[in-house]
Amino acid sequence: MAIESLARSLADQPFCKELTQAQVEFLAGCAKNARFAAGEYVVREGQLADAMFLIRSGRIAIESHVPTKGSIQVDSLGPGDVLGWSVLLPPFRWHLDARALEPTLAFSLDANCVRGKVQADHSFGYAFTLRLLAEASQRLAQARLQQLDVYKAEVG
Amino acid sequence: MSDALLPEVMEVVRFRRETRDTFTLDLDARPRGGFRFAPGQFNMLYAFGFGEVPISISGDPLSPGVLTHTIRAVGPVTRALGRLKKGDGIGVRGPFGSYWPVDEAQGKDVVIVAGGIGLAPLRPTLYSVLSRRKAFGRVCIAYGARTPADLLFARELEKWRGRIDVDLEVTVDRGDADWRGQTGVVTKLLGRFELDPENAVAMLCGPEVMMRFASRALEGLGVPPARIYLSMERNMKCGVGSCGHCQLGPTFICKDGPVFPLPRMTPLMAVREL
Numbered sequence: 001m002a003i004e005s006l007a008r009s010l011a012d013q014p015f016c017k018e019l020t021q022a023q024v025e026f027l028a029g030c031a032k033n034a035r036f037a038a039g040e041y042v043v044r045e046g047q048l049a050d051a052m053f054l055i056r057s058g059r060i061a062i063e064s065h066v067p068t069k070g071s072i073q074v075d076s077l078g079p080g081d082v083l084g085w086s087v088l089l090p091p092f093r094w095h096l097d098a099r100a101l102e103p104t105l106a107f108s109l110d111a112n113c114v115r116g117k118v119q120a121d122h123s124f125g126y127a128f129t130l131r132l133l134a135e136a137s138q139r140l141a142q143a144r145l146q147q148l149d150v151y152k153a154e155v156g
Numbered sequence: 157m158s159d160a161l162l163p164e165v166m167e168v169v170r171f172r173r174e175t176r177d178t179f180t181l182d183l184d185a186r187p188r189g190g191f192r193f194a195p196g197q198f199n200m201l202y203a204f205g206f207g208e209v210p211i212s213i214s215g216d217p218l219s220p221g222v223l224t225h226t227i228r229a230v231g232p233v234t235r236a237l238g239r240l241k242k243g244d245g246i247g248v249r250g251p252f253g254s255y256w257p258v259d260e261a262q263g264k265d266v267v268i269v270a271g272g273i274g275l276a277p278l279r280p281t282l283y284s285v286l287s288r289r290k291a292f293g294r295v296c297i298a299y300g301a302r303t304p305a306d307l308l309f310a311r312e313l314e315k316w317r318g319r320i321d322v323d324l325e326v327t328v329d330r331g332d333a334d335w336r337g338q339t340g341v342v343t344k345l346l347g348r349f350e351l352d353p354e355n356a357v358a359m360l361c362g363p364e365v366m367m368r369f370a371s372r373a374l375e376g377l378g379v380p381p382a383r384i385y386l387s388m389e390r391n392m393k394c395g396v397g398s399c400g401h402c403q404l405g406p407t408f409i410c411k412d413g414p415v416f417p418l419p420r421m422t423p424l425m426a427v428r429e430l
Binding site: 059061062063071073075076078145148149150 | 302333
């Protein structure tokens with residue numbers, strides 16, 4: 001896909017809604033299409049975080065392997081969600097596994113390329129980081145609510 | 157019923173286990189000429205020798221010959237109800253309380269947000285809405301549970317998911333490796349619906365903290381607070397607003413509720429001492 005048409009598709013992603021057209025085009029230089037089959041691991045815990053993903057369709061489970069219990073799903077992501085918002089932060093390693101639950105299409109943003117552009121253009125870097133912060137804040141709020149374990153039976 | 161404090165004995169005609177700790181009791185209402193109720197109302201169920209508990213009606217209001225309750229066994233009375241068999245009798249008082257605004261929702265999008273056992277009091281609403289589906293706009297259901305094994309009404313969920321005129325999103329707080337559905341809190345499902353928020357009616361039932369966050373998320377999407385309804389829960393005893401056990405500020409949950417519009421509950425939910 002040419003950079004121009006990639007940029008047009010990227011602009012439709014919720015993550016890019018508050019970026020200017022020029023910033024989306026700038027980011028499109030780091031983007032390529034990625035496709036994952038059902039059951040395929042998108043990333044594995046501990047591996048180098050070399051890309052972040054904007055999910056276009058399908059569904060991805062965020063999992064952690066717990067000895068004696070197997071893989072526990074702690075979150076799932078769908079169209080419009082972002083996977084890998086920690087690629088900007090050292091040590092650039094994945095904290096959890098991510099596995100496609102169904103055929104999934106995503107934009108893959110090369111981590112080195114993104115880090116380079118964030119450094120090279122601070123105006124872009126600020127807008128990009130602000131979007132990541134909004135994403136992280138929303139996910140943190142959801143994780144805290146999840147941590148309350150509100151459906152656990154209260155024995156009366 | 158002539159005396160709201162006098163239980164009427166009804167016979168169990170079916171016992172169904174829903175999950176590890178939750179079951180559904182069908183009672184025979186035919187001998188009394190049927191049991192009429194509005195979606196969202198509850199009954200006081202009396203397990204003889206153990207006591208009474210308030211339980212929302214979870215069956216179909218269009219089938220008055222069967223009175224259905226879905227119950228989670230969490231205490232001595234509900235555990236006693238969980239030991240009942242076909243042919244056993246229990247005491248029933250009701251129906252009590254306010255109900256979901258099904259008529260008000262006609263012509264509007266309907267958003268059902270349920271958490272855990274909270275799907276049970278909303279199921280009669282779904283039966284009502286789906287029985288005259290064309291009278292409503294979009295029907296969106298967001299249901300959250302603790303784990304896949306805790307999901308209620310699995311067969312009906314599949315049936316609703318298969319309908320082209322129903323948007324159903326289900327999530328669990330923790331999935332296992334076999335879970336193919338969504339994981340995370342129910343609030344994150346709400347943004348996925350293609351709603352006309354200004355023309356929507358939302359009905360929420362589940363743990364109070366879940367309803368607090370979900371109502372904020374709905375307000376954030378543009379649903380007017382006056383059209384967001386919550387089903388509240390407190391320690392109900394008499395069911396008729398006499399004993400005061402379920403008092404929440406100036407309201408009695410059993411008599412004035414359990415279904416309230418959000419603006420009536422917002423100031424009360426903000427008072428931590430209540």
